[in-house]
Amino acid sequence: MKLAQPDAKMLQEVGDLAEVRGRSLWADARARFFRNKAALAGLAVLIGVCLFAAFGGLIAQYERDFVDFSLMGANAYQGSPSIATGHYFGVDIDGRDLYARTVQGTRISLLVGIVGALVAVVVGTLYGATAGYIGGRVDNIMMRTVDVLMSIPFMFVLILMLVIFGRSILMLFIGIGLISWLDMARIARGQTLTLKNKEFVEAAVATGVTPLTIILRHVVPNLLGIVIVYATLLVPQMIIFESFISYLGLGVQEPNTSLGALMSLGTKQMNNGTLWMLFYPLFFFLITLFAFFFVGDGLRDALDPKDR
Amino acid sequence: MLAYIVRRLAVAIPTILILVVISFVLMYAAPGGPFNSERPVPPEVMANLEAKYGLDQPMWRQMVTYVWDVVTRFDFGPSFQYTDRTVNDVIAQGFPVTLTYGMWSAVVAMVVGVSLGVAAAVRQNSVLDYMAVGITIGAQALPNFVMAPILVLIFTLWLGWLPGGGWNGGQWEYVIMPVIALSTSYMASIARITRSSMLEVLNSNFIRTARAKGLPMRRVILRHALKPALLPVLSYLGPAMVGMITGSVVVDIIFSTGGIGQFFVNSAFNRDYAVIMGITLLVGVLTISFNLIVDILYAWIDPKIRY
Numbered sequence: 001m002k003l004a005q006p007d008a009k010m011l012q013e014v015g016d017l018a019e020v021r022g023r024s025l026w027a028d029a030r031a032r033f034f035r036n037k038a039a040l041a042g043l044a045v046l047i048g049v050c051l052f053a054a055f056g057g058l059i060a061q062y063e064r065d066f067v068d069f070s071l072m073g074a075n076a077y078q079g080s081p082s083i084a085t086g087h088y089f090g091v092d093i094d095g096r097d098l099y100a101r102t103v104q105g106t107r108i109s110l111l112v113g114i115v116g117a118l119v120a121v122v123v124g125t126l127y128g129a130t131a132g133y134i135g136g137r138v139d140n141i142m143m144r145t146v147d148v149l150m151s152i153p154f155m156f157v158l159i160l161m162l163v164i165f166g167r168s169i170l171m172l173f174i175g176i177g178l179i180s181w182l183d184m185a186r187i188a189r190g191q192t193l194t195l196k197n198k199e200f201v202e203a204a205v206a207t208g209v210t211p212l213t214i215i216l217r218h219v220v221p222n223l224l225g226i227v228i229v230y231a232t233l234l235v236p237q238m239i240i241f242e243s244f245i246s247y248l249g250l251g252v253q254e255p256n257t258s259l260g261a262l263m264s265l266g267t268k269q270m271n272n273g274t275l276w277m278l279f280y281p282l283f284f285f286l287i288t289l290f291a292f293f294f295v296g297d298g299l300r301d302a303l304d305p306k307d308r
Numbered sequence: 309m310l311a312y313i314v315r316r317l318a319v320a321i322p323t324i325l326i327l328v329v330i331s332f333v334l335m336y337a338a339p340g341g342p343f344n345s346e347r348p349v350p351p352e353v354m355a356n357l358e359a360k361y362g363l364d365q366p367m368w369r370q371m372v373t374y375v376w377d378v379v380t381r382f383d384f385g386p387s388f389q390y391t392d393r394t395v396n397d398v399i400a401q402g403f404p405v406t407l408t409y410g411m412w413s414a415v416v417a418m419v420v421g422v423s424l425g426v427a428a429a430v431r432q433n434s435v436l437d438y439m440a441v442g443i444t445i446g447a448q449a450l451p452n453f454v455m456a457p458i459l460v461l462i463f464t465l466w467l468g469w470l471p472g473g474g475w476n477g478g479q480w481e482y483v484i485m486p487v488i489a490l491s492t493s494y495m496a497s498i499a500r501i502t503r504s505s506m507l508e509v510l511n512s513n514f515i516r517t518a519r520a521k522g523l524p525m526r527r528v529i530l531r532h533a534l535k536p537a538l539l540p541v542l543s544y545l546g547p548a549m550v551g552m553i554t555g556s557v558v559v560d561i562i563f564s565t566g567g568i569g570q571f572f573v574n575s576a577f578n579r580d581y582a583v584i585m586g587i588t589l590l591v592g593v594l595t596i597s598f599n600l601i602v603d604i605l606y607a608w609i610d611p612k613i614r615y
Binding site: 144147148151152153155156157159160161163164165236240243244247248260263264267268270271278282285286289290293 | 319320322323326327330331334335337445446448449450451453454457458461465550553554557558561572573576577579584587588591592595596599
């Protein structure tokens with residue numbers, strides 16, 4: 001009976017401890033992310049760029065496809081950036097307001113990046129997780145397919161597709177969707193291989209959960225951390241990819257535009273002295289990419305279990 | 309090791325065949341042919357032309373004939389656009405150019421990137437490190453089609469030091485700017501990879517041992533740390549080489565160097581199927597070979613890899 005007292009006390013203490021909520025992986029990651037100054041700055045810039053792309057058009061004084069014939073070809077001396085005329089970023093060689101066009105270009109470039117990343121997240125994760133979880137011959141065939149697709153010079157095939165089937169944003173999205181998920185599939189598979197021998201998956205198998213449910217409910221949520229990191233780092237790659245295609249004149253077509261198309265026009269007019277045609281789109285291009293790089297690095301430090 | 313190489317080669321051959329099928333189907337599905345022009349050609353002439361180039365055959369037969377010719381005689385067929393030349397001529401003219409500045413770019417990217425990465429890692433968190441990281445992030449974000457015209461603006465128009473384009477048999481003045489434009493972003497990636505892997509290696513036990521037995525820092529870095537730190541760089545080289553060949557499209561257009569990139573874009577716009585196929589196949593084979601070589605080297609150097 002003498003021992004009962006300390007035992008009861010200890011039980012009480014243990015009970016109290018259980019009340020304290022453990023920190024989840026995500027809360028932990030959030031705390032680490034918010035300690036990272038560069039990542040926070042990147043996030044702020046990113047929000048700014050998104051706001052600019054979404055609402056920047058509201059303060060534009062001109063429509064993006066409005067051509068001011070009096071300024072056409074005369075933008076070097078009459079179309080420089082000024083608040084007074086309402087052409088905040090100046091006028092391009094065809095007499096169009098560069099501010100309105102930069103807003104739209106930013107919007108399309110962001111869209112391209114995000115669509116590419118989304119395809120990668122959905123297709124790549126599911127594909128990789130399935131291959132890794134099922135394993136064996138299925139895994140072998142699925143990953144060899146990825147290897148084969150990766151060895152195809154996609155830039156060349158995409159140029160071919162755009163020339164053959166016409167240049168449209170849809171075609172561009174298809175092309176980007178075709179390549180963006182390959183790396184993600186490999187990463188997801190690698191992670192799944194380590195996950196599938198964990199106790200919780202074993203428990204799920206033992207209780208008779210179907211493989212599909214295990215993949216969706218137990219494997220994929222545990223992949224999310226690394227998937228988010230690589231998706232963030234994939235967005236700038238896709239934006240660069242699109243700008244390259246647009247540079248060749250095969251990407252987004254007039255009157256629509258993207259940052260790549262605007263920069264390409266800007267570089268062609270550099271001798272003309274209208275450097276604003278290059279520098280405003282280039283500025284938004286660079287800060288968007290930097291922001292994604294920094295946020296991605298911050299997320300990696302916060303979420304990647306390897307770097308702890 | 310030999311079994312590994314054979315296995316990899318066994319995967320490479322179907323890959324090339326798939327590439328052939330994809331590009332063939334794409335071109336077959338294309339509306340309009342190489343002989344469609346504003347002036348309509350009489351139907352008899354058209355039929356003759358199509359018979360000459362084998363376009364009147366069913367698709368599978370065209371494909372089989374093509375593959376047969378390539379494999380047995382290394383013959384990519386005649387060009388549709390340049391009537392007096394074969395695809396082999398076009399490739400023979402363009403490929404050495406691309407190869408020259410591609411190889412120089414690879415060397416520059418490797419040497420500068422690795423030195424920058426090692427210097428940044430050895431002096432971690434110094435001004436040098438921050439500068440190196442800043443340069444690499446900037447260089448990764450700046451597209452080469454923006455950088456190339458800026459180079460031309462500075463070195464050709466303002467300073468007048470270098471010619472703004474052309475090839476001229478590969479004289480060094482003509483090679484410098486294409487190489488800078490092509491290598492910068494890969495240099496940046498290599499520097500970043502080297503820096504992070506070097507940091508990892510420098511913190512490992514065998515480096516501490518080497519330091520503890522009194523070796524000078526320079527010797528520790530060059531003899532002990534560099535080799536393991538370069539392994540991740542090696543695996544990046546395959547994709548980088550491929551990216552440089554793709555990047556030649558931009559370099560060729562801006563500097564008019566006349567490599568295969570220029571021929572590819574021209575042929576794509578002119579529907580010159582034969583040249584497109586030839587170049588796509590060439591790039592595909594190069595891609596596969598580079599990846600193969602890098603993987604074999606990797607397996608050979610890194611004892612931890614089981615193949």
